[in-house]
Amino acid sequence: MPTQPELLTPSKTVSNSLQHSARLWLPKRVLFTPDALQEPFGQQIYERVSALDLPIEILKNNRLTGLRGKDDRETYRIAKNTLAVVKAPPSSLRLQPVPPSADWQMNLAEGCPAHCQYCYLAGSLQGPPVTRVFANLPQLLANTASYEQPGKITTFEVSCYTDVIGIEHLTGSLAECIRYFGSRPDAHLRFVSKYDQVESLLDLPHNGRTRARLSLNAESIARRMEGGTASVEARLQALRKLALPPPLGGGGYPVGVVLAPIMPIPNWREHYTELLDRLADALDFDCDLTVEFITHRFTPGSKTVLQEWYPNTSLEMEEAGRAEKRNKFGGLKYVYRPDDMKELRTFFYTEWRRRFPDAPILYWT
Ligand code: SF4
Structure with a gap:
């Protein structure tokens, strides 16, 4: 592998029209609860959104109301254009495990x-689906210390319920987390995103304790199904910037790929081969890289909600073609059938190891 990469190497095979950055999200309404404004971090968010000239409303109490439209479509539209800055409730201080x-x-x-x-x-x-940002983030971060175990690295995932880079320009929350975990010898931070605005993260003192991951998928899936996000090419270049060493203008982060949700679309081998080849082009230097493979799944509840949000979707959610899987609480989800899973898994493990023999596969699910 070459060891002297240039900062940016746009893929030779991808036309300019497929290289777009994610559009910065500028919500049409920004709501602050009184409790959120009492928090110094909430005030910092207030300064940021004021500087962007966004319409701000200070609520009279701490409840969010009036967010529903006349039907599901309008409710969705209003919610996706609303940022609410709130104080996370005390229950957020009881963390949940999130294997794997x-x-x-x-x-x-x-x-x-x-x-x-x-x-x-x-x-x-x-x-x-309003985006609620937590104004008491420093309190939430300090609380993680009680979950650390001396002499063992404890990992914390911040991307389970949001896209952390998608809102970073409004909040600065991810930078706050990276700085915090950069100072914790026994704890590591993990985040994942489909956005590419990583410039503000490159100079942060992460001390190798944050693994920065980008979510990737086959070009045709990303283009058809991932509205509002960065193009695959922009994500690949963001990953490259995060991974490159600082002397070359990058962030020097340990990085990762979350390949998700994997779907056996027609000609899936060709589509995913192209993606893996482009990833190898983007990461043509030695770096600390991992991968997570997540196949598509749905639950009866998620299917109902998605059909309300996206009534014209081409997403395949036919129970008849799937296998049922139950979690330990009896909850049902539909995954691909064992034979299909095996075929997919064999392909991805083989193709990954062929290109990235030193980059561990963390899990397949
Ligand atoms: S799947 Fe897409 S819309 Fe949903 S949280 Fe992730 S980036 Fe956001």
Whole structure:
């Protein structure tokens, strides 16, 4: 492998029209609860959104109301254009384990400005899909210390319920987390995004304790189903910037790829081969890289919500073609059948190891 990469190497095979950055999300409404404004970090967010000239409303009490439209479509539209800055409730201080991604999840926000037709949040967050950002983030971060174990690295995932880069220009929350974990010898931070605005992260003192991951998928899936996000090419270049050493203008982060949700679309081998080849082009230098493979799945609840949000979706959600899987609480989800899973898994493991023999596969699910 060459060891003297240039800062940027746009793929030779991809036309300019496929290289777009994610459009910066500028919500039409920004709501602050009184409690959020009492928090110094909430005031910092207030300064940021004021500087962007966004319409701000200070609520009279701490409840978010009036977010529903006349039908599901309008409710969705209003919610996806609303940022609410709130104080996370005391229950957020009790962290939940989040295997296999990390030891614990710690949420800096809930809700996301993007429009993925398979969205993982459907059915797991209640109410209209407003993006709620937590103004008491420093308190949430300090609380993670009680989950650390001396002499062992404890990992914290901040991307379970939002896209952390998609809202970073409005909040600065991800930078706050990276700086915090940069100072914790026994803890590591993990985040993942489909956005490419990584410039503000490159100079942060992460001390190798944040793994920066980009979510990738076959070009045709990303283009059809991941509205509002960066193009695959822009994500590949963002990953490259995050991974490149600082002397070459990069962030020097340990990085990762979350290949998700994997779908056996027609000609899937060709589509995913192209993606893996482009990834190898983008990461043509030695770096600390991992991969996570996540196949598409849905639940009865998520299917209902997604059909409300995206009534014209081409997303395949036919129970008849799937296998049923139950979690330990009896919850049902539909995954690909064992034979299909085996074929997919064999392909991805083989093709990954062929290109990235030193980059561990963290899990397949
Ligand atoms: S980026 Fe993630 S959270 Fe946001 S809409 Fe897409 S799937 Fe949902």
